[in-house]
Amino acid sequence: MKLSPLGDKVVLKQLEAEETTASGIVLPGNAQEKPQQAEVIAVGPGGVVDGKEVKMQVSVGDKVIYSKYAGTEVKLGDEEFIVVRQNDIVAIVED
Template sequence: MKLVPLGDKVVLKQLQAEETTKSGIVLPGQAKEKPQQAEVIAVGPGGVVDGKEVTMQVKVGDKVIYSKYAGTEVKLEDEEFIVVKQNDIVAIVED
């Protein structure tokens, strides 16, 4: 199965949370916050959304940071994804 987003939607796969802090403290499972960093898995076509022309600025493979409470969580074939609007993505992480 494959998720194909519509309009200005983007499918993200969350990156794993760090198990230890920079100072070396190991975090138990419930203490870990879900990261707001994800990899772009699929991108919608853009086009006219709510009467405005939308050009997609992210592409598959980009690592991005998204708003904390954004999107819809989806579980598909034992994998979890988040579907967000492009304007819920706040930055692209460049190496």
């Protein structure tokens, strides 16, 4: 199955949570906070949304940071994705 977002929507796959802190403390699974960093899996076409022209600024493969409570969680098979609006993405992470 494949997700194809519409309008200004973006499909994200959450990156794995850190298992140890910077000081080396190992965190159990239930103590780990969900990461707000994800990889872009699919990007909608943009277009006119709410009467305004929307140009998509992210592309597939980008690593991004998104708003903490943004989006809709979707599970396809064994994989989990988050579908967010482009304006819920706050930054592109560059190496």
